[in-house]
Amino acid sequence: MSGSELDAETGAAVQARGLTKRFGEFTAVDGVDFDIQAGEAFGFLGPNGAGKTSTMRMIACLSPISGGSLQVLGLDPMRDGPRIRSRIGLVPQEDTLDLELTVRDNLYLYGRYFGLPKKQLRERVDQLLEFARLTERADERVDPLSGGMRRRLTIARALVSSPDLVILDEPTTGLDPQARHLLWDRLYRLKREGVTLVITTHYMDEAEQLCDRLVVMDAGRIAAAGSPRELIEQWSTREVVELRFEPEGHQAHGDRLADLAERVEVLPDRLLLYTDEGDATLDAVRSRGKSPIAALVRRSTLEDVFLHLTGRSLVE
Amino acid sequence: MSFTTSLRGAGANPSRRARMPPALRAYQYNLLAYKRTWRGSLTTTFLYPVLYLAAIGVGLGHLIDHGSNQAVGGVPYLWFLAPGLLAGTAMQIGANESTYPVMAGIKWLKTYFAMLATPLEVTDVLYGHLLWILTRVALASGVFLAVMTAFHTVPSLWAVAAFPAAVLTGAAFAAPVMAFSATRETDQSFVVLYRFGIVPLFLFSGTFFPIVQLPGWLQVVARCTPLYQGVSLCRGLVLGHPGGWDALGHSGYLLVMLLGGILAARATYRGRLVQ
Ligand SMILES: Nc1ncnc2c1ncn2[C@@H]1O[C@H](COP(=O)(O)OP(=O)(O)OP(=O)(O)O)[C@@H](O)[C@H]1O
Ligand SMILES: [Mg+2]
Numbered sequence: 060m061s062g063s064e065l066d067a068e069t070g071a072a073v074q075a076r077g078l079t080k081r082f083g084e085f086t087a088v089d090g091v092d093f094d095i096q097a098g099e100a101f102g103f104l105g106p107n108g109a110g111k112t113s114t115m116r117m118i119a120c121l122s123p124i125s126g127g128s129l130q131v132l133g134l135d136p137m138r139d140g141p142r143i144r145s146r147i148g149l150v151p152q153e154d155t156l157d158l159e160l161t162v163r164d165n166l167y168l169y170g171r172y173f174g175l176p177k178k179q180l181r182e183r184v185d186q187l188l189e190f191a192r193l194t195e196r197a198d199e200r201v202d203p204l205s206g207g208m209r210r211r212l213t214i215a216r217a218l219v220s221s222p223d224l225v226i227l228d229e230p231t232t233g234l235d236p237q238a239r240h241l242l243w244d245r246l247y248r249l250k251r252e253g254v255t256l257v258i259t260t261h262y263m264d265e266a267e268q269l270c271d272r273l274v275v276m277d278a279g280r281i282a283a284a285g286s287p288r289e290l291i292e293q294w295s296t297r298e299v300v301e302l303r304f305e306p307e308g309h310q311a312h313g314d315r316l317a318d319l320a321e322r323v324e325v326l327p328d329r330l331l332l333y334t335d336e337g338d339a340t341l342d343a344v345r346s347r348g349k350s351p352i353a354a355l356v357r358r359s360t361l362e363d364v365f366l367h368l369t370g371r372s373l374v375e
Numbered sequence: 376m377s378f379t380t381s382l383r384g385a386g387a388n389p390s391r392r393a394r395m396p397p398a399l400r401a402y403q404y405n406l407l408a409y410k411r412t413w414r415g416s417l418t419t420t421f422l423y424p425v426l427y428l429a430a431i432g433v434g435l436g437h438l439i440d441h442g443s444n445q446a447v448g449g450v451p452y453l454w455f456l457a458p459g460l461l462a463g464t465a466m467q468i469g470a471n472e473s474t475y476p477v478m479a480g481i482k483w484l485k486t487y488f489a490m491l492a493t494p495l496e497v498t499d500v501l502y503g504h505l506l507w508i509l510t511r512v513a514l515a516s517g518v519f520l521a522v523m524t525a526f527h528t529v530p531s532l533w534a535v536a537a538f539p540a541a542v543l544t545g546a547a548f549a550a551p552v553m554a555f556s557a558t559r560e561t562d563q564s565f566v567v568l569y570r571f572g573i574v575p576l577f578l579f580s581g582t583f584f585p586i587v588q589l590p591g592w593l594q595v596v597a598r599c600t601p602l603y604q605g606v607s608l609c610r611g612l613v614l615g616h617p618g619g620w621d622a623l624g625h626s627g628y629l630l631v632m633l634l635g636g637i638l639a640a641r642a643t644y645r646g647r648l649v650q
Binding site: 082119121122123140141142144145147149151153154155156157158159160161164167168169171172173174220 | 394395397400401403404407408411412484485486488489490491492493494495496649650
């Protein structure tokens with residue numbers, strides 16, 4: 060990506076200030092600020108309805124902004140939509156594949172929309188088929204493919220134009236673990252070559268693995284921002300003690316043990332004690348009698364940050 | 376090495392020189408999709424004209440011509456009917472292709488949204504699809520004219536001009552119906568459109584019998600309908616009396632409908648696809 064086309068002052072691939080999206084009376088994105096640096100992998104986390112997809116669609120120049128300002132690749136989405144989109148690859152949350160056409164035709168036609176020359180495009184399509192591990196199904200219709208295969212095809216399709224900025228809205232939802240790891244590997248490689256990645260996901264391990272920086276959105280606002288490590292340091296303790304009691308008793312046990320930890324989360328199926336010394340805390344729990352059915356000490360993860368910030372568990 | 380390097384190498388600088396206009400890229404989608412699925416539309420395009428002309432034209436015409444053919448202008452009934460059916464078929468294909476396929480682009484296959492994530496814009500998507508619908512109308516009209524020639528119902532060379540006239544008729548319906556379809560949530564409205572719009576038009580616009588057969592006030596209504604313009608235009612041309620001012624009036628009517636439809640479709644497409 061040539062630096063000259065980025066925002067001159069900040070070197071940002073995407074810059075949002077007070078970015079707002081309204082649907083009628085409803086405000087889906089409520090004045091968010093963020094900078095996505097060229098070449099980084101940037102994540103958006105948040106519960107259902109937080110405004111992630113709405114934000115992605117504005118960045119992809121598919122949805123006009125309702126307020127604030129937005130720059131993408133140094134250009135204005137309202138004025139330069141086609142030019143920006145020619146350099147973006149989009150993996151939408153919902154597939155937009157043509158089920159009646161073959162796998163190959165879907166890739167080929169998409170490349171034609173970008174105006175890619177036919178010969179070059181045919182080679183590219185073969186590479187992308189390999190990438191998505193769909194070479195064997197290349198000449199079958201999309202319709203009978205499994206959900207995961209379709210997802211892989213959508214991802215491959217987003218890369219057909221060799222974009223500088225790739226926007227992935229829940230790319231791995233529906234993928235099996237092997238396909239997920241394969242995709243992570245491909246995304247690392249793209250990043251190494253300077254491609255900017257914008258990702259939304261509901262998988263915390265994915266966010267920790269892939270994202271240099273991320274924001275947690277809730278109800279249209281940004282609740283926290285930083286690298287995964289920074290977020291964990293800022294919003295959680297070093298360790299977490301997970302306890303499981305009889306299901307009805309979790310709230311009562313939570314109240315009883317509240318003084319043993321910095322913070323207690325009561326979930327339907329377990330109790331989380333946030334503490335810097337997990338083993339010591341667990342010993343203290345045991346010394347109070349009434350041992351839990353199961354207990355586990357682990358390090359804090361993004362999931363804990365998420366839980367703290369949004370009050371919701373990701374795995375619902 | 377590998378995938379990403381070669382991939383980026385190949386497209387790092389996607390040629391910015393003049394490429395195919397964006398609307399034609401959208402058109403290309405339909406062309407390729409049709410290449411894969413054309414067999415399904417063979418009956419409507421090729422078989423129906425033959426069946427219609429054979430059953431109604433030849434069969435019924437035989438009966439009518441045994442009576443008096445003064446009502447149909449002193450020509451064999453088949454000659455009268457064929458150009459009417461030509462215009463009616465153009466209308467049907469124009470309308471057909473502007474309902475369910477538009478819904479597919481928006482809801483069922485979401486092809487419109489796939490296009491909009493690329494450099495294509497809403498107007499490119501619209502014009503590309505409209506151009507494709509005109510291609511379908513042109514194909515069907517061409518076939519129909521060929522079948523008419525085979526049935527010896529084309530007495531005049533003016534009939535060549537009936538081809539663009541039929542395409543114009545199809546286009547005049549396609550654009551406003553596209554505009555309408557883009558506002559629909561389900562395909563149920565299409566059934567209503569057919570039942571109360573397309574089918575009555577097909578039957579009462581002078582396609583099968585001269586509208587002077589209708590009661591007085593209905594004649595006035597029929598004369599104002601869009602299909603009547605197409606039928607009169609095509610019939611005049613095929614039978615070799617194009618009829619100067621009348622033909623201009625009919626063409627003007629259809630052209631205004633086409634342009635108005637395009638303007639409306641631009642608005643409804645934008646409203647639906649850009650949110
Ligand atoms: N076209 C629209 N019209 C009206 N409301 C909309 C529209 N698109 C989104 N919304 C609303 O905006 C809010 C944010 O939606 P959005 O799709 O951005 O959430 P999200 O964070 O992507 O959620 P998820 O994790 O479920 O994908 C939701 O309340 C949604 O109902
Ligand atoms: Mg979403």
